[in-house]
Amino acid sequence: MAKFFRTHATETALLVVIAMISLILSFATDRYFTIGNAFDLLNTSSVNIIFAVGLLVVLIAGGIDISFAVAASVVQYGVALFIGWIGGGNWAIGLVVAGCIGVALGSINAGLIQMLGIPSIVVTISTFNIFFGFLMFFTKGVSIYDLPDWLTTRVVLYERQMADGSWVEISLPVLVMVLCVAATWALITRTTVGRQLYAFGDNPEGARRFGINIAFMRFLAFGWLGLMAGIAGLVQAHYAQEVVPNALYGRELDVLAAVVLGGARLGGGKGTVLGCVLGVMLTQITQNGLNLMGVSPFAFKMIxxxxILVAITLSSSQIERLLPFRRHQGTTR
Structure with missing residues (x-):
């Protein structure tokens, strides 16, 4: 345990902050520390966590992408039209189609960055507007409510009846989220390409001289985020039981803030899945607490x-200097 604290300074700090906020919220509202609220937090956080682990891979590789939420909206609509065209489908077909469209959109970003040689944030600002403009032009802002039963039927993994007779549940999005988190963790910590992503993000020129395929690293990172965005888009459609063109618009900043807060370095070469998940949970817990206390949702946008401002200003190294065990930290993973 002591070794974990020494080697995971940012994650430890986040755990402490989450515990402190949870303690404050437990006094501020009696609805916070309830099983129903905990289950609701898990269900509603799932999509953002799936987004976050995809974005983490891009940040580790030294890039940045703000188009993924809009890409997920494009995926939602594309899958809805495809399964309507084939007359139904199932979860396997839906996930494959969503993943393929997502990877294709991510690859567009990677290809433009590679060919044009311009910063990834500039490319993704452009594709953000292109994707969203195309989606709204094509759909005219019309939502899709007529979805197949397999997509709209609630899949309950665990449910429990409360003393007041109400039911609380953990649903399918949580399982999908766990699988995406596990797959991302395995990719960046248990594979050679994962180690190459860290090396590329930390020192692109050194990685190039070492023989790492730079183009492949970019396509892998942005393709992985595209895959996660596609899956998250389908999960969101399942959770909402409808496809709304602008439903995910604006999520990119929330997720970016959470991932950077979780220790991912905007310059690349650093970040962990655990920190990423904790960053999302911190932002979600904050939003949940504000909602329970009846605070305006616009206050969360200010937060x-x-x-984002604090996370960028206080880089990971600066944060670690504030911690007593900073001198012992010797790993980025």
């Missing part, structure tokens, strides 16, 4: 902006 997200402050989180």
């Amino acid at each position: 997200v902006g402050a989180i």
Whole structure:
């Protein structure tokens, strides 16, 4: 345990902050520390966590992408039209189609960055507007409510009846989220390409001289985020039981704030899945607490902006200097 604290300074700090906020919220509202609220947090956080682990891979590789939420919206609509065209489908077909469209959109970003040689944030600002403009032009802003039963039927993994007769549940999005988190963790910590992603993000020129395929690293990182965005889009459609063109618009900043807060370095070469998940949970717990206390949802947007500012200003190395065990930290993973 002591070794974990020494080698995971940012994650430990996040755990402490989450515990402190949870303690404050437990006094501020009696609805916070309930099984129903905990289950609701898990279900509603799933999509953002799936987004976050995809974005983590891009940040580790030294890139940045703000188009993934809009890409997920494009995937939602594309899958809905495809399964309508084939007359139904199932979860396997839906996930494959969603993943393929997502990877294709991510690859567009990677290809433009590679060919044009311009910063990834510039490319993804452009594709953000292109994807969203195309989606709204094509759909005219019309939502799709007529979805197949397999997509709209709630899949309950665990449910429990409360003392007041109500039911609380953990649903399919949580399982999908766990699988995406596990797959991302395995990719970046248990494979050669994962180690190459860290090396590329930390020192692109050194990685190039070492023989790492730079183009492949970019396509892998942005393709992985595209895959996660595609899956998250389908999961969101399942959770909402409808496809709304602008439903995910604006999520990119929330997720970016959470991932950077979780220790991912905007310059690349650093970040962990655990820190990423904890960053999302911190932002979600904050939003949940504000909602329970009846605070305006616009206040959360102010908090997200402050989180981004603080997270960028206080780099991971600066944060670690504030911790007593900083001198012992010797790993990025």
